[in-house]
Amino acid sequence: MTIRFRLGLIINPLAGLGGSVALKGSDGVADEALARGAKPKSHLRMQQALEVILPYRDRIEIITASGSMGESLAKEMGFGVRVVHRVGEETEATDTQAVVKVLLEETLDLLLFAGGDGTARDIYEVAGDDLPVLGVPAGVKIHSGVYGITPHASGTVVKMLLDGELVSLMNADVMDIDETAFRQGIVKARRFGEMLVPAEPRYIQSVKMGGVEVDELVLLDIAAEVLDTMEDELYIMGSGTTVAAVMDELQLDNTLLGVDLVRDRELVASDLSAAQLLEQTLDQPVKLVITLIGGQGHILGRGNQQLSSELIKRVTKENIIILATKTKLKALEGRPLIVDSGDPELDRALCGYYRVITGFHDHVMYQVANPDLL
Missing domain, CATH: 3.40.50 (Rossmann fold)
Structure with a gap:
């Protein structure tokens, strides 16, 4: 009997909307970003990650939420999908947290999510360090150390796990900044806690070093x-x-x-x-x-x-x-x-x-x- 890799999947459809239209974030400004012509890209970022593991799709069960939060993309790509939470056409942070609550009961091998620092915070507030996670960078702000350096890199780490490579887990910081201050040119980063991520330094980013050059x-x-x-x-x-x-x-x-x-x-x-x-x-x-x-x-x-x-x-x-x-x-x-x-x-x-x-x-x-x- 083949044991299938149980991959939790969450896509924040609003992640990164504010970046291309110079809003320097998406928290609380998604409607304005869309009005300025921003196009959702987080599903494309997740697609780039999942393409790396397409050859393994018969060995993977994707457990996710309905529609744009995971189901649609995973099915389009031919993965086996089980939907454990239903969401409406318009999603918000509470939907991410609701999905995580359900996924905590599923004994996942890994939770793969696409978003930015706000998404990482939403997941951390529910899951803490109770399950291994890996972020696909799709937001404007990526200060947290729980993301791959690129979407392809995130997919590569999942591939390593599927190949049975010895990938350790480490605690990585969940960081976020005050977006209101950020839009005024002020960076106020704060550490919220830690989540477990695969310890693969070639592909997982370090926490951003802040501060102004003193020299x-x-x-x-x-x-x-x-x-x-x-x-x-x-x-x-x-x-x-x-x-x-x-x-x-x-x-x-x-x-x-x-x-x-x-x-x-x-x-x-x-x-x-x-x-x-x-x-x-x-x-x-x-x-x-x-x-x-x-x-x-x-x-x-x-x-x-x-x-x-x-x-x-x-x-x-x-x-x-x-x-x-x-x-x-x-x-x-x-x-x-x-x-x-x-x-x-x-x-x-x-x-x-x-x-x-x-x-x-x-x-x-x-x-x-x-x-x-x-």
Whole structure:
């Protein structure tokens, strides 16, 4: 008799809605995000994870909620599905918590969920550390350490479990921030507790390192190098304190947690959505200035979902400018930088070595290489 892997599945259909339309989150603003033209993407993120384990579907029983919270996608992909909770067309946090309560009675091998930090919190508040979980990153905010570095990486970890590899479990922090303060440019992260996740450091992200760089001289040197090489064309200025140092040197207003446009060292537009960026960069050369998230190494797909895969293709790999202090790079302990654009083929194409600006006339070669794509 074949023993089937009992995989709990939860998709937060609203996760990540606010990212592409510059709302910097989805908590409490889903209707506004949809009104601005945001498209739900969490099911696509979960699909990317489940595609990794499609060859194993005869060995997997997916236990989930009805409709968009799991049933529809799993059935479309050909998995065996058992629905244990019914939800309406419009879902909210209480639906996630209700599903988890039922799944706790199912003796799962793993709960796989797609969402952001709010979803992780909802699951933690019901389950605590009573069952192993793994997140598929689909939200705007991913501070928690319970997520794979990409959807494909999350699927790879499930595949390892199905292959019988010795994957230990570890406690990982559940983090979340105050989104109201976040939309005002203030990061207030809080630790809510821990959940059990597979201990596979190649594929599971570290908890984000917060705080502002204290070595202002290094940031000034980095900013000086960017200004020294700036040409008279359009620049997309990403989020983060390192890019903010460049904007300060240009004496331009900066959206710390958003994306701005600069041309000829003058501010063109501030805090742009994905659609606005595509409109403003149409049919003209453009460069992208970004930095990495400390501790995680992500340069795309964390807190800057306004940088859509379509936009990145327009920019091209050669016009991506990465800024980072050597302290941040050393803190990665040799781990590569990560791209999570939502398009696995694009992510694969973006892999390679980049000249990272680390000071004035100071660069290091550093690899972008999602380990799950190699």
